Amino acid sequence: MIRKCNEHGYFRGETCPACGVEGRYVLDDDREERLGKFVSGALRHFPEDVGLKMDHHGWVSLGHLLDVLTERYRWGSKERLIALVTSDRKHRYEIDGKHIRAKYGHSVDVELESDYPENKLPSLYYGVSQEEVDMLLESGIKPIRQTYVHLSTSYERSVEAALVHTDNPVILEIDADSAQNDGILVITANQDIALARSIPAEYLSIVENEE
Structure with a gap:
């Protein structure tokens, strides 16, 4: 379940991990799973199949993704998409202004080497x-x-x-x-x-x- 704390933003679970408040309901477990699978597929595996144009670095238009999302799910909304992305504990996605992408997990051909820092761990x-x-x-x-x-x-x-x-x-x-x-x-x-x-x-x- 995804909820929103007025002070700390979107979170997953029953209470905000930062302050313990219940927060406002955004997505239940079933819709979170369905939305998550769709976003993962669209940004990692089949962007063209859902009508999205992806650049060589994995970015697609946030507005276009939202259009596809709301057409497929009557309950879809920009807030719910943002909530899914920003509350993700595995940090699988990122938003940069008017664009969104998966940070890893692609089966489509993308080039990420110039976007992320070089590993420093031995x-x-x-x-x-x-x-x-x-x-x-x-x-x-x-x-x-x-x-x-x-x-x-x-x-x-x-x-x-x-x-x-x-x-x-x-x-x-x-x-x-x-x-x-x-x-x-x-x-x-x-x-x-x-x-x-x-x-x-x-x-x-x-x-x-x-x-």
Whole structure:
């Protein structure tokens, strides 16, 4: 559920995490999920299918997205779209004036390298299944259904991400410092996620124990 606190803005849950007030209702769980799936698909995977024109950096017109949204959902509104974006705990989207985009997760071809800062962390992490680990240690990490490889900025975050796909993940550590010194560009999408076009096998190792 998304609600709005007059002092702290939009939030998810029953009460504002900053001050504990209940706030004003904006979206229930069902509509939040439906709106979230639509926005994710439109900004990451099929903009042209819903009539949106996306530039090479992933931006689309906020007004055009809103037009498509309100035509599809009678209850859609600009406030509800803004609430969905600004309350997102994973920081998946960003708005810049009259434009909006997904920050990561694209399957359409986008170029984000010039938009985000270069990664500063010496190590990054990537969770895989037991069945995948040997193949990745031999051939490296490459995107499958996405434009970029999504790397976690912490061990804990990599475990959380991997558990969505496998019950017993193996966590790989990426020597980001060496990779970047060797010319592999790694950029920071948000506090949890870094992006790269690929990571060669020589920069990977298995994390034996949680740090």
